[in-house]
Amino acid sequence: MAHDAVQLIKHKRDGGALDDDQIRWLIRAYTAGEVAEEQMSAMAMAIFFNGLDAAxxxxxxxxxxxxxxxLDFSSLSRPTADKHSTGGVGDKITLPLAPLVAACGVAVPQLSGRGLGHTGGTLDKLESVPGWRADLSTAEMITQLEDVGAVVCAAGSGLAPADKKLYALRDVTATVESIPLIASSIMSKKIAEGTGALVLDVKVGTGAFMTSVEDARTLARTMVGLGTDAGVRTVALLTDMSTPLGRTAGNALEVRESVEVLAGGGPSDVVELTLALAREMVAAAGRDEVDPADALADGRAMDVWRRMVRAQGGDPDAPLPTARHTHTVPAPADGVVTRVDAMAVGLAAWRLGAGRARKEDPVQAGAGVELHAQLGERVRAGDPLLTLHTDDEHRVERALEVLAAGVEVGEEAPAPRTVVLERIAS
Known part of the structure; x- marks a missing residue:
């Protein structure tokens, strides 16, 4: 049955609830091009202000x-689990996490995206590995999951095409921050993906979509409810994104740091969050008896990483790209790093060429920001504090502008950082 789009917009604008038939018609008609972009823009704004109830x-x-x-992974010989992050700065966790969980006997179908603005994209990072390719057919994905246990690739255009269209619309109509629209965008793709278990990493802080714990908690509970109701075992962790994860923000820089984690080193916060998410994924997939820390320590996760990269055409032994220019910022005084703002670092990396302003823009594989000292660490005057990497030297000045107020050295150490803030389950 056809409906009148204008009447549905008016009904939602005035605070009414849409029934099942109205919603199904609207989404189908919009995806087919029968509801105009300006009409869906008006509906998105009505939802932004009035929300959607649970039904x-x-x-x-x-x-x-x-x-x-x-997608259907029922033919696989092992259970499936996936992770989704709401995005942040230095959030390289997928790279060590997918092979680590696979090393524990769980298949990880990690459908990832590209970066936009200050947040990095997993596919952009992995494409800095020579030869690696993001686009796989469904048959290739299932074969790799069975043979290797993990795949990180681009989501096909056949998964929730309504979301692709609606996401682009929200991006240009100032309706991105609507919790119901964020939750339905993420969960429509993850449920369609067909994974048996899902762990959500909901970022909180200056470098995240959600800057307050209250909003992040609401989003997490909403997504956990949608996943659980759809038969997907879903858990969420609220994690800190007030300061970058690890010591790097940029594509090849983050791959290098991820390999360090898989080799048994790397920054403690990256290791902590990788293990926390891995334990949740392994437990949700019913493999509680396995401790991911063992698979990280004994090299099994690194073995899977190398096989995963090779399976997608990459060379795990090839040198990673480096930027043509570097600029080192020295510590201004003796003291302790009291502030490293995630948004400032993310914007600096973007200005250096690591990110894009529009989805069709290219990125520089070697560009980004390297932190020689993290929050709470002691430095001496003149020691390297940051190194900026870029292929275009003229970009450095604009990156320094945004970093000037984002990184501070003082005398009093800040409170110890808590990476995992809260766990939310159904």
Whole structure:
């Protein structure tokens, strides 16, 4: 049955609830081009201000899934688990996490995306590995999951095509921050992906979508509810994104740091969060008897990483790209690093060429920011504090502008950082 888009917009604008049939028609008609972009823009703004109740949100998410295909991993010999992060600065966790969880006997179908603005994209990072390719067919993905145990690749256009269209619309109509629209966007793709278990890494802080714990908690609970109701074992961790994860923000820089983690080293915060998420994924997949820390320590995770990279055409032994220019910022005084703002570092990396302003923009593989000291660490005047990497020397000045107020050295050490803030389950 056809509906009148204008009447549905008016009804939602005035605080009414849409019924199941209205929502399904709207999503189908918009995906097919029968509802105009300006009409869906108006509906997105009405939802931004008036929200969706639980019943509306469940139907909205299901309707988005129904516009495309669903993947089926039931033929695999091991259980499946996936992780989704809401995005942050230096958030390289997928790179060590996917092979680590696979080394514990769980298949990890990690469908990832590209960076936009100050947040980095997993596919951009992995594409700095010579030869590695992001685009796999469904058959290739399933074969690799069976043979290797982990795959990180681009989501196919057949998964929730309504979301791709609606996400682009939200990006240009100032409706990105709507919790119901964020939750349905993420969960429509993850449910359609067909994984048996899902662990959500919901970032909180200056470098995250959600800057307050309250908003992050609401988003996490909403997504956990949608996943659980769809039959996916779903758990969320709220994690700190007020300061960058690890010591690098940039594509090849973050790959290098991820390999250090897999080799048994790397920054303690990256190791801590990788293990916390791995334990949640392994438990949700029913493999509680395995401790991911053992698979990290004995080299099994590194073995899977190398096989995973090779399976997608990459050379794990090839040198990673480096930027043509570097600029080192010295510590201004003796003291302790009291502030490293995640947003400032993310914007600096973006200005250096590591990120993009539009989805079609290229990125520099070697560009980014390297932190020689993390929050709470002691430095001496003149010691290297940051190194900026870029292929275009003229970009350095603009990166330094945004970092000037984002990195501070003082006398009093800040409170110890807590990476995992809260756990949310159904």
């Amino acid at each position: 509306e949100l469940a139907t909205w998410t299901t309707a988005m899934i129904e516009t495309g295909e669903r």
